[in-house]
Amino acid sequence: MVAITLDRLTKIFDGGPMAVDDVSMEIGSGEFVALLGPTGCGKSTILRLVAGLEEPTSGRILFDGEPMENQTVRDRRVAMVFQDYALYPYLTVAQNIGFPLRLGAEPSGALAARVAEAAEQLGITHLLERRPGNLSGGQRQRVAMARAIVRRPQAFLLDEPLSNLDAGVRAELRTEITGLSRRLGVTTLYVTHDQVEAMTMADRVAVLRRGRVQQLGTPAEVYADPVSLFVAAFLGTPRPSLLQGAVYVDRERVLIDVGSQLLELPRDDPRLRTLVRRHTERVTLALRPEVLTPVRPGAEPGAVLRGNVRSVEHLGHEALVYVDIGAVPTSVVESRLEHPDTGQHLSELLADDPPTGHPFRHTLARMIPHQRTDSPPATARTEYGFYPVYEPESAQDQPPVADLVVRVPALTPPRPGAPMALAVDLDRLLLFDRAGDRIRLDPSGAGPA
Numbered sequence: 001m002v003a004i005t006l007d008r009l010t011k012i013f014d015g016g017p018m019a020v021d022d023v024s025m026e027i028g029s030g031e032f033v034a035l036l037g038p039t040g041c042g043k044s045t046i047l048r049l050v051a052g053l054e055e056p057t058s059g060r061i062l063f064d065g066e067p068m069e070n071q072t073v074r075d076r077r078v079a080m081v082f083q084d085y086a087l088y089p090y091l092t093v094a095q096n097i098g099f100p101l102r103l104g105a106e107p108s109g110a111l112a113a114r115v116a117e118a119a120e121q122l123g124i125t126h127l128l129e130r131r132p133g134n135l136s137g138g139q140r141q142r143v144a145m146a147r148a149i150v151r152r153p154q155a156f157l158l159d160e161p162l163s164n165l166d167a168g169v170r171a172e173l174r175t176e177i178t179g180l181s182r183r184l185g186v187t188t189l190y191v192t193h194d195q196v197e198a199m200t201m202a203d204r205v206a207v208l209r210r211g212r213v214q215q216l217g218t219p220a221e222v223y224a225d226p227v228s229l230f231v232a233a234f235l236g237t238p239r240p241s242l243l244q245g246a247v248y249v250d251r252e253r254v255l256i257d258v259g260s261q262l263l264e265l266p267r268d269d270p271r272l273r274t275l276v277r278r279h280t281e282r283v284t285l286a287l288r289p290e291v292l293t294p295v296r297p298g299a300e301p302g303a304v305l306r307g308n309v310r311s312v313e314h315l316g317h318e319a320l321v322y323v324d325i326g327a328v329p330t331s332v333v334e335s336r337l338e339h340p341d342t343g344q345h346l347s348e349l350l351a352d353d354p355p356t357g358h359p360f361r362h363t364l365a366r367m368i369p370h371q372r373t374d375s376p377p378a379t380a381r382t383e384y385g386f387y388p389v390y391e392p393e394s395a396q397d398q399p400p401v402a403d404l405v406v407r408v409p410a411l412t413p414p415r416p417g418a419p420m421a422l423a424v425d426l427d428r429l430l431l432f433d434r435a436g437d438r439i440r441l442d443p444s445g446a447g448p449a
């Protein structure tokens, strides 16, 4: 099979957006890579560029090291499968599957054998004489897959092939597609906006945003070790809770202020060295359910967040508990993430009280820990200076809530309104700076001080 290289691939449509922005990646021979991202992030355009259906504005595509710019769609020997199946309604299933071969020079007996073999692989031999109109969505997609494999392509390019199907059929076809791709050893690029598909099917996942690859890694890597807030927020069921916060450091403690309460961490914990240098910086905490463990509500302060149960979702084998801790969420589409910091380190500006008229005065006044003399907004309830930011549409608007979500055994869920204290596992706490980039805690404490 073929190794596919995308080398600084860029596509700008006439008068349109930068659909693909300087994308480079190596897809190994026989590898299954999912392109995952929200609508409009350029996934389909990458696929169409690889297939040869679009010309790149700049950059190259190589198959086994050979540039593809002068190779037609047919020369590339790739098979595409689309969300809408793209079957010919007046042809039978057998004719649809055999369609790509009719353009070649195969004798008809061999052609029939290839069609039968492809149909067999997809378990649709009994449907060969039907027409697409008499098939279910799942069966049509199987026909489309059979048509894709019949030419023995060197790469599969699948564009959201399951998004028109209901949950049961999707789950079934997920397994079938990965099984087929592995069995045939075909290099596969799979476009989806469904994280479950990407995480369960792919060897590696490329998370895309606005035409750029944010992160490329195994499903386990992108989930557990996201490079950015965008990647963290995109993955997980339920999605992680994203809380606005700020870091303060005093003699004994590192404090993460979420506005309503403090996460108090011992300053001498070596994992927190990187945070000590971030005194007064705004951060986002991303907390997944597995990071939180219920503890006695009267537990000592420390790496514990407290709140009251807002609601409980029963899932049969377990329950998801939504806990209101008075924090305000960070939104990944918020403008703050689009406009990273100016590059000037806040601690430099904090050396003195910011002078009146200083361009950062307003921001700094919010961030410097100080005894309050004004009356703080309802969202700021700790003695520190952190006010979460949100854009109220009217004066009465309440800030949005960022509930924590925790998993508990199905038999013992707490009642709505009950107090809950949740210990935070520091090793799995994800923190991000104002630009949305990851702040890594040092796992061993052995990193640079």
Ligand SMILES: Nc1ncnc2c1ncn2[C@@H]1O[C@H](COP(=O)(O)OP(=O)(O)OP(=O)(O)O)[C@@H](O)[C@H]1O
Pocket (backbone or CB within 6 Å): 013, 014, 016, 017, 018, 019, 037, 038, 039, 040, 041, 042, 043, 044, 045, 046, 193
């Ligand atoms: N032929 C075209 N002409 C102009 N703009 C285009 C064209 N095709 C795509 N675009 C734009 O390029 C961007 C990326 O589109 P693309 O279809 O690759 O995104 P996507 O991630 O596959 O989205 P979706 O999941 O909705 O299919 C979008 O802003 C889209 O509007």
